[in-house]
Amino acid sequence: MLGKTANGLFWMYRSLERAENTARLIETGQRIALTRLESGEGEWQSVLRSAGSLDQFEENRDEMTKEAAIDWLLRDRANPSSVMSSIDNARQNARLVRTALTHEVWEATNAAYMAALDLLARKVAERDLPGVLRAIRQRTSLVRGMTHGTMLRNNIYNFARLGTFIERADNTARILDVKYYVLLPSASSVGTSLDNVQWETILRSVSARGGFRMEYGASGGPREIAQFLILDRRMPRSLAFCMNKLCDNLRYLNSGQPKLGEAQTKAQQIERTYLSHDIDAVFDYGLHEYIQNFLGLLVELSGQIETDFRFYE
Amino acid sequence: MVAAPGFDEMWGSDERLREPYQTFNDWLDGEDPKRLRAKQREAEEVFRLTGITFNVYGRAEAEERLIPFDIIPRIISDREWSRVTKGIEQRVRAINAFLHDIYHRQEIIKAGRIPREMISDNAAFEPRMIGVSPPGGVYTHIVGTDLVRTGPDEFFVLEDNARTPSGVSYMLENRETMLQMFPELFSKNRVKGVQSYPTDLRRSLAACAPAATTDTPVVAVLTPGIYNSAYYEHAFLADQMGVELVEGHDLRVVDGRVAMRTTCGYKPIDVLYRRVDDDFLDPLNFNPESQLGVPGILDVYRAGGITIANAPGTGIADDKAIYSYMPEIVEFYTGERPLLQNVPTWRCSEPDQLAYVLDNLHELVVKEVHGSGGYGMLIGPAASKKELAAFRRKLTARPGNYIAQPTLSLSTVPIFAQRGLAPRHVDLRPFVLVSPDQIKVTAGGLTRVALKKGSLVVNSSQGGGTKDTWVLED
Structure with missing residues (x-):
């Protein structure tokens, strides 16, 4: 296998995993915020820290609010670990290593990307958030499932x-x-x-x-x-x-x-x-x-x- | 030239259903347009999912775009097709003989059939290929011969794409999509297969491996990278052939061989199907700015250490100025009359021909000698006064840069338009594989269709679409 291909595969799957992890962090943050047992902003700060992007958030955004944190983690292209950036990155790498993937894995990856483009085209309203996160998790799971089911x-x-x-x-x-x-x-x-x-x-x-x-x-x-x-x-x-x-x-x-x-x-x-x-x-x-x-x-x-x-x- | 009444491949010139379309038309009559419309949308969805996209140069906002696909197939009979095939084989054989000749003894010039300066002053002539004999004697491993049709048995060669013709992945995906969407049509019609192309390509390339190759030849596809407009196709072909897809930075010359960097070290390549232009192939030998190529690959090639497909320097054979000499070239090397017609061509480099072109500009198609993809051409009958004047100035300033051809009345095939079937102009690119012992032409090829009513420009970069192309078994 080409070294480049190994690199592309490594990062494709790192990015997919990251997209899932970030989505899960958002879900957790939102859940905690809703149960209101702790001051919301503090929790979002720690979510951002867990995502490893608190510093970048502070450079790019003015205020720590729930909406800003969610948007940053979900859609912001300036955040290389946002769900959108991660899925985009996974798909770019998948294109690069297209010949190493089964048709099923490639299609699932491409479909995940297209779904993300569509779901995350605009700021996600709070009431839509659970559905959007679920859809994204399903899409990335499909890639994982296809990987297990079809790859040598x-x-x-x-x-x-x-x-x-x-x-x-x-x-x-x-x-x-x-x-x-x-x-x-x-x-x-x-x-x-x-x-x-x-x-x-x-x-x-x-x-x-x-x-x-x-x-x-x-x-x-x-x-x-x-x-x-x-x-x-x-x-x-x-x-x-x-x-x-x-x-x-x-x-x-x-x-x-x-x-x-x-x-x-x-x-x-x-x-x-x-x-x-x-x-x-x-x-x-x-x-x-x-x-x-x-x-x-x-x-x-x-x-x-x-x-x-x-x-x- | 007065445009004759158009020839429609389904309805002829007289509205009588032509024979190859009979079974299809029966099926079509029983179809609900609503279902077809849904199928058309479904097809688009399949293409989007598969990721069959191309990148349009100069359009940052639309990095990847789909080429529109039309679900009405273009149907050609076996009898019609076998004539075309013979013509293409003859032409491709002549092109390879021509390339060998002009990079060796140049008999055709000595015989006075082509002026010396057409070769020596031609930017597409590659002096580094002089005296080089490619493995197996093959120069053009893959050719995409562009054909247009004006009548039942009138096929013209529009261009001989002998460098790195693209589009074959669309031919294959179009068929795949049609098989998925209309299986019943393939039960009713016996359509010749095209799906063996990747296997044939791999076999054909392997058959051209350097003489020193002892094991199964290692084949790889060289792409400029994921931002290239045809990247999808490069990945597709490598995938279908089961070979590596490499970029310049994966390769280097190691011990006199071109080798790719694998996870276990460098591994030599025997045959490189390159989808990178000559100019970018080797920064040491060609364009020093190139990031896409492999420093020193040409030296390895000249020493017989690797097969490059297509060979460097083949551009001289599909040059638009050389095109006008193709009938002579075919006759000179095959001793036969050309089976396929050339489109009459005026060479603007010659003063009397230039004068004719300037006088009749509104009726002609003018093309840049080195242009491609439908950029920088003038279609006289469709041009405004202003455009004509601008082109007149260009022609006068640099006549040698242009050729002109009559506006052919290209055949039409129906597309599935908003309000039902509507005729649109088409061309056809069959793909030709050349190995030392055989020339293989795909059954059909890629049909490109101008989606705009009356338009003659079928290029995807200019809004053209594609169709599945059927050659029926007898």
Whole structure:
């Protein structure tokens, strides 16, 4: 496969994953705002921080309002992580790697783009927001479904998966990074309504509410949430799950090669050092530092993948 | 020239249904126009989804546009088509012989059939190709011969596109769409297939691999990138052939071979189907500003390390000034009379012909020698006084830059218009694959249709559309 193609696949799937994550963040923010258990603006600020675009928002927009935050996350082309920018970017990359995709995947991607163009042509009114977000989630899910259902499990698929899981791990880690203080055992006065809202926010942001309830019932607290999102290998958005997948896909890519790739070595190292302890060890180490380190290592891993597989000249 | 009563391919010149359309017309009579209208919309939706778009130069606001598709097929009988096919084969054979000759011994000039300066002073003549023999002796691996029709058996060659003809993806997608939308029509009519084109193309390209190739030849398609107007087609063909789609920056010369950067290192290419113009192919040998090509590829080519399809320098064969000599060229190399007619052409470089053109400008079509895509041409009968005057000045200033042709009364085929069927002018581009041992012409080709009433300009960049083209089995 061409290095350029690997690069395009990696970014196509990163962008799709990002579009979904951003859409989910908007949904969560809106939900919290509606339940009005906390001052709205503060929550939107933290949503923007989770999306990694608070600084850019402040450069581009005058005031922090719910409408401005939603519009920024949903439609603004100046925001490279907005749903619109991400879907556009996914489709541009899909065009670039058209020959590596099945017809079904390409069509689903193109359809997602056209639907987004249509849905996001104008500012989305509050009453339309749930429907728009649902439509977008369905469209990106369709791409994922077509990917699973029609793509050969070859290197093309492996690069698609690398993009997906790097982005997903990054997203989960950033949400944890913004909200880590809520999960600290010392800071929590367990059971207050504020805590409940905060935990719910975190779980919603990674679509983990149902899974968590299934696992812990009503008894789970911050420690369990941290355990679930960081170390639980059954939870498809946890750091451990994503790293495990990254290691697998890198191993497939390197099979048959004379020596282990550096990215693979790095990924295995991250998994060993950060994801094979129990949650108490993480708290002992310091949750904040732990997540900060993890985020830094993800960036390094992404760079190493680019180098190993000759994405650029 | 007085325009004869128009020839309609469905209704002839006398409103009598022509034979190839009989089955189709029976079907059409039983169709509800409402259903057809819905089908027309459905077709557009299919195209939009598939992403069959083209980019229009000079139109920032419409980066990607669909070429309108008309659901009424154009139908040609086997008998009509086999004559055309023979003519195209003859012409393409002559073109390859001509290219070999002018880059080697130049017998045709020595024989006095073409003036020396037509070659030596021609911008499309490529001196770096002198003495170079491409692998398998093939210069034009892919040709798109533009045909127009004026009567039941009167086909004219309008242009021999011998550089990088485009449009074949539309031919294939048009058929695919029609098969999906009107399966019953294909049960009633026995339509010759076109879907093997990508396989044929790959086979044909592989058959032209350099002599030193031992394994299965590695084929790749070279595109200028996703902003090129025909990017969709480049990706489509690479996909359908199952080969890599590369850009200049994916390639470099490694150990005397042109190689592509893969995730596992550089891998040599045997045959490069390039959709990049000569000028941009090699910044070391051609335009030094080019970002699209591969530095040194021409040196590898000249040393026999890679096949470039089409060969550099083939533009001399489809040059509009050379066009007027095509009848001589066909006769000279095949020893036969041309089976397909040339459109009579006045070369404005010659003073007496220029004088005629200036006197009869309002009746003629004037084209730039190096223009394409319908840009920079004048259609006399449709031009205003002001446009005629402006063109007269251009002609006088640079006569050698132009040729002129009579306005042919192009055949029409019905389109599905707002108020039912309406005749519109069409042309036809069959695609021709050339390998050392055979010349293969697609059954039919791409029909382009001028959607505006009375218009003769079918180019997609000027608002033309396309149709599925059927050649019926006997």
